[in-house]
Amino acid sequence: MLHVKNLTFSYSKKIILKHLNFTVEKGEHLAIIGESGCGKSTLLKLLYGEYDLKKGQIFWDDTEILGPEHNLVVGYDFMKSVTQEFDLMPFISVEENIGKYLSNFYPEEKKKRTAELIKVVELESVAKTKVKLLSGGQKQRVALARSLAKQPEILLLDEPFSHIDNFKKQSLRRNIFSYLKEKNIACIVATHDKNDVLGFADQMMLLDKKVIVVKDTPETLYKDPKTPLMASFFEEFNVINDEIIYAHELTIVQSSPLKAKVITSYFNGRNYLIKAKLDSQDVIFEHDIHLENNTEIYLSKRLSKAGK
Numbered sequence: 001m002l003h004v005k006n007l008t009f010s011y012s013k014k015i016i017l018k019h020l021n022f023t024v025e026k027g028e029h030l031a032i033i034g035e036s037g038c039g040k041s042t043l044l045k046l047l048y049g050e051y052d053l054k055k056g057q058i059f060w061d062d063t064e065i066l067g068p069e070h071n072l073v074v075g076y077d078f079m080k081s082v083t084q085e086f087d088l089m090p091f092i093s094v095e096e097n098i099g100k101y102l103s104n105f106y107p108e109e110k111k112k113r114t115a116e117l118i119k120v121v122e123l124e125s126v127a128k129t130k131v132k133l134l135s136g137g138q139k140q141r142v143a144l145a146r147s148l149a150k151q152p153e154i155l156l157l158d159e160p161f162s163h164i165d166n167f168k169k170q171s172l173r174r175n176i177f178s179y180l181k182e183k184n185i186a187c188i189v190a191t192h193d194k195n196d197v198l199g200f201a202d203q204m205m206l207l208d209k210k211v212i213v214v215k216d217t218p219e220t221l222y223k224d225p226k227t228p229l230m231a232s233f234f235e236e237f238n239v240i241n242d243e244i245i246y247a248h249e250l251t252i253v254q255s256s257p258l259k260a261k262v263i264t265s266y267f268n269g270r271n272y273l274i275k276a277k278l279d280s281q282d283v284i285f286e287h288d289i290h291l292e293n294n295t296e297i298y299l300s301k302r303l304s305k306a307g308k
Ligand SMILES: Nc1ncnc2c1ncn2[C@@H]1O[C@H](COP(=O)(O)OP(=O)(O)OP(=O)(O)O)[C@@H](O)[C@H]1O
Pocket: 011, 016, 034, 035, 036, 037, 038, 039, 040, 041, 042, 043
């Protein structure tokens, strides 16, 4: 288990993270979210042992994670990290990069393992291509596969699919995250993308103003986001009479106290996103058809399927 105890960290005098306490079980998937600059990458670097801690401690089971003051080489065998700098070897092939740290003593096993990982990241077609010839997204996939080569116990991922196109993203997420579950590898993912979280993370943790605001399951936080910052991670939303209401939860009714005037309609794929003026505030909601500007409407929170 990863155990973070009372971690506080600053770059020179600027405090970035304050009094963080949390745990991650073996095989568990934790997503770290928060606005740009809130300290997600810094936290991953601390967990990896890239910096020395002045306050607080980090343990993986009984091993304390220590920084460069204590370790000549940063990092531990049981932990791997994939950052935004992929740190690959450009002049050797994809399969050579992935197999680089696997023992040559068992060539058959090395070959099998490399092929298995190439399949997980769907790079079969470029297995023999030199890495310098790959796109950014392909390089990111090589970095992901390489991090899994010597099966770690815990994997730290910083925006792991940021360079990967939408065609590939969803199947890649499914492959990687189910591979980690299958092998009982814990993973901590810093992300801005709800699709990295919903359906995959066991727990998610929101960082804001240096502290952990909330840590819970994605389902609990989606259904009851508590704060606008949390809601904004998931979807477009409104705050009406102090209540957070997602755009898809607002609907047009015959009559209600919420009388509004349409400002504009945006085509949104399966429906339209309508912006309207409600008293002095702008509200946003989903609707099946385009609405003319200035149409007067009445809005209400949609009843859930259970009728609540
Ligand atoms: N090496 C450094 N030296 C000094 N300040 C730094 C350093 N690295 C990051 N910072 C600062 O620490 C804060 C947190 O940065 P960090 O990269 O951890 O945020 P983040 O949440 O990962 O952001 P993003 O989502 O944009 O990647 C920022 O204000 C950043 O400017």
